[in-house]
Amino acid sequence: MVVSPSAGVDNTARQYLANLPADPNDANAPSVNQNLLPLTAKVNDRDTLEIGGCDVATLVAQFGSPLFILDETSLRTACRQYYQTFQQHYEGPFQILYASKAWSCLAIATIVASEGLGMDVVSAGELHTAVQAGMVPEKIYLHGNNKSQLELEYAIEVGCTIVVDNWWELRTLQELARDRENVPVMLRFTPGIECHTHEYIRTGHIDSKFGFDPDSLDGVLQALQEAPQLRCVGFHAHIGSQIFELQPHQDLTKILVQWYQKAQQAGLPVSEINVGGGLGICHTEAEHPPKIQQWVQVVCEGIQNACREANIDLPKLLCEPGRSLIGTTCVTAYTVGSSKEVPGIRKYIAVDGGMSDNARPITYGSEYRAAIANRMSVPANETVTIAGKHCESGDILIADARLPASEPGDVLVVMGTGAYNYSMASNYNRIPRPAAVLVNNGEANTILQRETYQDLLRQDRLPQRLIAPSQ
Structure with missing residues (x-):
């Protein structure tokens, strides 16, 4: 990947650009998930970082900071890299679903829908967003390990596929769909596959809150045979997130096809297999995830080989990329404020955001890279720790970052913040959530407005007895 910013004092932020492909369609170029x-x-020519034809420092002056800057070209290219590789390597029907938990909003849903993708949603809120963005119900799949009855009723009304996660949910659906026909459901199970990723985002091992245990699936299939109002379309399994290995995904395809064939033999109308997502991205130059194209090829070949061995027709193949679609398409711009030197230990520089707009460092210990966007060629000759502004000692965005000497008012950009940053944002310390802009061909459009102080009070209610009588 690109040269490490800590490799020497002569490094500049320009070196982060060295690995970007001149032609994104070049088969030998890195895929979108492999760039910082x-x-x-x-x-x-002003020595300022530019994204989507827009000067980042100018965007901060216009829209304020912190500011999420989403590059439309990168997002559309990632969608096409998935779609075109499926076209090339899979001989049956397929559907790519954007895992919208990575970042759900109307603009992103509209873009991915226009590229032919469907949506993986995990709540009524994400489902409502997909519907309002014009996503057709046939391309929406509702996940979740504890869907409420209201969420299930809404999903039935919309007509999307419900990915059934447990016995309670299956029995609840049997009741809710009693007077209906052909409510589409898919079964999620834990395949028992371990992979090297953070334990909080590892979901395929047996000890997981998600999905049916494989030992219970025979009983689940029998229950579905006795529930004609529910139409079982297939199986889903997901082994985790931010995965750099290909072998676990290949192993998963064999297990999915085994259960798919078993459901066919039980007389269920299955026609789909969903392999989930999980492909990782670069957050640092030390990380080397497979290309989107490599991941897709492994999945396609795995399903096709397993079906060939079982002598069954190819199912409709679904996958659910989230991070690898949106993660590296976005940066977050901050304004540098105070600094503090602890002699012999470290130097802190503080920015006007932190854990309320990027919870991943304090939650997962996630690493990121940064640059001073308004002085891209200045040598990176300081090692600093980038601190957030929240009243929390652990509010550190990047420890021991190699940067140029910074000044208050500089624009600091943190890379690879498109996935699980805005979607996990909070109002901790009563800080309004940032704005987000979509950039393309020199045009910047607001896709999420910056919250105001009044927005923070919008849901507050003050009991009458607490209101002091007027003097």
């Missing part, structure tokens, strides 16, 4: 910066990133 969006595809359109470059340094302009």
Whole structure:
């Protein structure tokens, strides 16, 4: 990957751009998930970082900070890299679903829908967003380990596929769909596959809150045979997130096909297999995830080989990429404020955001890379710790970052913040959530407005007895 910013004092932030492909369609070029910066990133003649034809420092002056900057070209390219590789390597029907938990909003849902993708949603809120963005119900799949009755009723009304996670949910659906026909459901189970990722985002091992245990699936199939109102379309399994290994995904395809064939033999109308997602991205130059194209090829070949061995027709193949679609298409721009030198220990520089807009470092110990966007060629000759502004000692965005000497007012950009940053944002310390802009061909459009102080009070209610009588 790109040269490490800590490799020497002569490094500059320009080196983060060195690995970006001149032609994203070049088969030998890195795929979108393998870059630290969006595809359109470059340094302009003012020595300022530019994304989507927009000067990042100018965007901060116009829209404020912290600011999420989403590159439309990178997002569309990632969608197409998935779609075109499936076309090339899978001989049956397929559908790519965007895992919208990575970042759900109307603009992103509209873009992925226009690229032919469907949506993986995990709540009524994400489902409502997909519907309002114009996503057709046949391309929406509702997940979750504890869907409420209201969420299930809404999903039935919308007509999307419900990915059944447990016995309670199956029995509840049997009751809710009593007077209906052909409510589409898919079964999620834990395949018992371990992979190397953070324990909080590892979901395929047996000891997981998600999905039916494989030992219970025979009983589940029998229950579905006795529930004609529910139409079982297939199986789903997901082994985790931010995975750099290909072998676990290949192993998963064999297990899915085994259960798919068993459901066919039980007389269920299965026609789909969903392999989930989980492909990782680069958050640092030390990380080397497989290309989107490599992951898709492994999955396609795995399903096709397993079906060939079982002598069954190819199912409709579904996958649910989230992070690998959206993660590296976005950066977050902050404004540098105070600094503190602890002699002999470290230097802190503080920015105007932190754990309320990026909870991943304090939650998962996630690493990121940063650059001073308004001085891209200045040598990175300081080692600093980038601190957030929240009243929490652990509010550290990046420890021991190699950066140029910074000044208050500088624009600091943290890379690869498109996945699980805004979607996990909070109002901790009563800090309003940031704005987000979509950039493309020199145009920037707000897709999420910055919250105001009044927004923070919008849901507050003050009991009458607490209101002091007027003097």
